């Protein structure tokens with residue numbers, strides 16, 4: 001049986017990556033710091049996924065186990081040494097914390113003389129996620145390890161799309177997911193070409209796919225979340241009923257289409273359909289998705305290459321309108337959530353520092369005109 005190591009037994013890990021790997025006949029070792037999840041995985045070796053459709057279809061996943069990397073890092077290294085694939089869904093900010101373990105796994109393969117190629121596939125909402133992991137892993141490798149890595153280890157970028165909200169069930173492993181799913185892997189960066197995962201689309205150039213996904217699903221969802229929070233809604237579904245929130249989403253989508261059409265070989269009518277489908281996915285009445293989940297980590301979401309600042313920069317460079325994206329940026333700066341450390345940090349930065357400095361710090365922008373435009377929109381939505 002082929003073996004997979006997957007970092008992050010959370011929503012998307014169990015709710016999507018686990019499903020695909022299991023359906024492809026993989027035995028999966030989930031790596032996580034959540035002791036409850038890991039203990040349950042080891043006690044039962046199976047869990048259930050429910051599709052958020054009228055029929056509430058269930059899918060049984062088996063052949064799973066758990067490793068707590070906080071308590072048993074050696075077991076993670078041993079598992080990587082034997083794995084056929086390594087995947088992650090832990091959040092971009094956490095990738096640096098697993099880098100050393102990944103490096104030790106690679107080193108162990110070299111020392112053990114493993115000649116089987118292995119890919120590390122980061123399934124995070126970010127552009128270039130696997131390459132970012134590679135950048136963090138490399139400093140932990142010797143020259144010999146690096147030569148081994150060049151030959152046998154790949155870090156293909158990927159895009160994953162399935163809405164998996166936060167879960168509240170008596171069964172800690174049970175996970176409800178939307179029926180839609182899409183996983184695209186950059187085939188040109190693969191090292192292990194001995195198998196292809198069924199249910200995964202392999203593309204030679206990932207960039208158009210990841211940009212279409214990130215700037216449509218993630219920019220769009222975040223638009224609903226930050227507008228929803230601004231108008232006082234708790235869930236995505238409630239927020240979408242508000243006409244101005246829906247209009248804000250449609251306006252962001254229209255700007256996204258203009259950018260994608262200017263950059264890539266998409267057809268406008270296909271993008272329109274893709275965006276309509278996304279609106280209906282956000283409006284799935286079987287899913288209760290909290291505004292705080294979709295709006296989480298606002299400082300990350302204001303990043304230079306993230307879902308708002310990057311399209312704004314690229315639209316501006318092309319002389320295209322970015323007013324709708326800019327408006328959401330204003331609402332991100334007004335976003336509060338006491339349970340989110342980045343939301344709290346952003347609000348305290350705004351209290352003690354000069355606004356222009358805060359904008360520069362969180363966005364990494366240097367374009368003075370754009371910074372001034374952001375200042376204006378932040379002031380427009382500031383609550384006090």
Ligand SMILES: NC(=O)C1=CN([C@@H]2O[C@H](COP(=O)(O)OP(=O)(O)OC[C@H]3O[C@@H](n4cnc5c(N)ncnc54)[C@H](O)[C@@H]3O)[C@@H](O)[C@H]2O)C=CC1
Nearest residue numbers: 008009010011012032033089090091092124125162163164
């Ligand atoms: N939930 C969703 O709908 C989707 C999420 N994603 C991406 O997947 C990633 C994970 O998101 P979710 O599954 O929603 O989050 P989540 O919070 O449900 O899962 C993350 C898991 O990582 C674990 N974790 C945290 N620190 C760790 C560490 N140092 N070592 C090992 N495990 C650690 C957590 O305990 C948790 O179980 C994010 O990058 C997100 O952008 C991508 C597509 C869809």
Ligand SMILES: O=P(O)(O)OC[C@H]1O[C@](O)(CO)[C@@H](O)[C@@H]1O
Nearest residue numbers: 125162163164217218221222294
């Ligand atoms: O904040 P993150 O990590 O991008 O996760 C939230 C996102 O995850 C998703 O559920 C799936 O990509 C999006 O709908 C949402 O924007």
